[in-house]
Amino acid sequence: MKTVSSRILICLLLPACSMGDREAEVAPPRVVAAEPLDLSASSAERFGFRQRSSGAAERGRALFAFDLPDGWTEEPSTQFRLINLMAPGGVQCWVSTAGGALLANLNRWRGQLSQAAMSQAEVDALPRKDLLGVPAIYVEIEGDSSGGMGQDPIPGAKMLGLVSDMGNGNSLFVKMLGKAEAVDAAKPGFEQLRETLRPGPMADDSGAAGNVGTPPAAPGNGASPIAWEAPATWNQIETRNMTLVTFRATANPETECWVSHWPGEVGGLQANVARWRRQMGLGPLSPVQVAALPKLEVLGGEGVIVEAIPEDDPDGSVVSALLALSVFVDGRSTFVKMIGPKDQIESERENFMNFCKSLENH
Amino acid sequence: MSSLGGKLIESFSSFKLSVGILLGLFILTWLGTLAQVDLGLHAAQKKYFDSWFLVQRLFSIGDWSMALPLPGGFLLMLMLVVNLVCGGIVRLRRRWDRVGILITHLGIGFLLVAGFVKMYYANEGPLQLFEGDEKAEYSSYYAWEIQLVETMAEGGYREYVIPEDDFIDLGPDNKVTYGSDELPFDLVVQHFMTNCQPAQKGPMFTVSVPVVDGFYLREMAPGLQAEANLAGVYISVVDPETSLPQEGILWAGESGLNETMFGFDAGGTRWGAVLRKRRWPMPFSVRLEYTEKQEHPGTTMPRSFLSDVVVTDAGVTQKARIQMNEPLRYKGLVLFQSGWGEMPRGKYTVLAVVQNPSDQWPLWACIIITLGLTIHFSRLLFRYIKREAREAT
Structure with missing residues (x-):
């Protein structure tokens, strides 16, 4: 009886033993139609220690994402311009943030285009457009740009501006400035920028x-x-x-x-x-x-x-x-x-x- | 009963053994339940119930600890089957008044066999679908596999899959070498870790595992939720002609992070390798049309989930509703409503897909047991009534 029990015990214990190095056969393959795979990523990129794409270097692109209108180009961001774009005809368009009262900011812009200041009532009557999911004041100003801040004067200039209150004492601005005809031509692009502007991956x-x-x-x-x-x-x-x-x-x-x-x-x-x-x-x-x-x-x-x-x-x-x-x-x-x-x-x-x-x- | 076979049957069919086995199962259930606190559900189940033997640590004083070897749940269940067959079927007296007991024992034996079949031949895993998604494969909760892909000149990929069976229990100094006539290289797999994180190797410390491309796998204690573990493994792609290896680290977190793989060149083409949860194809596809969570009034506690799906099989589509306690059974698979959620992309459902050859066996076993018990107790009842009537007269 003891012999039988011992043999049974040995049989039961055998599967638990480790067998050291092994060799095994790989099963036949099958053809799969996968999405293109990235087979060239470094270890750092594969393990999430480094961004796979290199486009996140610029702060503006990290904070905001948008669809670049056709024919527009992206310029390096600056201290005051988180997003800095150039439309055909030398039209500049940028996204920035700043503090200060809304009325003061709008009147500063009007002053830059040699226009008289607006009253609060006039500002309240300005149209609103959706920007980043909240209503933003939309303004169009025409006049002669006096330049400044390193910019050349632009006679017959036009500015499109959107101002959104960020709820923290700061405002978000989207502005476009250039020759009036060129700005009018680039207006659809401005609208596209407004509609597609969204928080970036590191907002x-x-x-x-x-x-x-x-x-x-x-x-x-x-x-x-x-x-x-x-x-x-x-x-x-x-x-x-x-x-x-x-x-x-x-x-x-x-x-x-x-x-x-x-x-x-x-x-x-x-x-x-x-x-x-x-x-x-x-x-x-x-x-x-x-x-x-x-x-x-x-x-x-x-x-x-x-x-x-x-x-x-x-x-x-x-x-x-x-x-x-x-x-x-x-x-x-x-x-x-x-x-x-x-x-x-x-x-x-x-x-x-x-x-x-x-x-x-x- | 004087022969060896007779003695064996006598030993295996004893009531004392039955009581001992049931006591052992009781103790295992108690220890396993307590162990879930520290080990988690999956690890406790593996240690106490899916095992032949286990070592139960009782207590420790300083460096000295007391441990007790115990039979595992698998061994006890196997012994219970043997005990049941020997005692309840082989040694049962063949009389008509025992037929109910015989049927009941057959039913219990069938129930245990169903458990064994499920343990060895069933697989299960989650299938997550957002509304509009269609999928024809599901992945495992716990099992891993290495996927090798070869870039084909005409486009697409040729896929080789290596299940975990040969590499998850390798010792720290052991390796497994995979080969095939169709592979232009040998794949050496070693240092499998159930739960780990890739880390950058700094100059101020040493590690006991290989460092590849400045990274190594840092082993971590398995999590209480085993399905959340991220396994890792080291591979070497060895050209059989030159014997030059290309070393790589595969980490399961990579597949959830992006679409990258460990890339290498072999046989004049570009290859990729990744460690991922084991996947099984389904013989049909499932598309989620609509999913809904109903809550208890005034709370966010779910009362029920439901998923309206479209099953497509060989071009034929049919609609089905899956909800709690009402799974979809089709072509050997059972799709249970398992979870529900909402993300910015939309609502999603999680179906638990189970492929179990013995899916309905417990039901049949219960019917057999019910039949046996009904026959047996009916007989006892009639006998009692008869005796009472006789005594009354």
């Missing part, structure tokens, strides 16, 4: 330090579409050009947190998570992992909490980390991002979550 990074500083917006109020309640230990600092508000943690001064709000999905959650993680030196997450990220009910939708917290550097260097909230509701994306040294991010985690929970639609 939510607009709160990162290094942007143009402007006066702070009223906390959670003003024209902002979103209200919030900031932790008592956070100080509101200058609002950066594409954000609703930016805070700095008093106890952790290298940590900043900002809110941005955009039409559309801004690249999509999968790509955004990959980019945020890449910024922290981490690889991307799979779609299944992204789907499993923690959720937070906020702003009438389901937000996704993203953490990009690298392991400690073996060299002892300071490691940066990121916490983010991404919410897509009613066709608009809201991002809350907090970036700072890893230890500071950990100590501000509770404040970050409380801040996210406090967000409400205005």
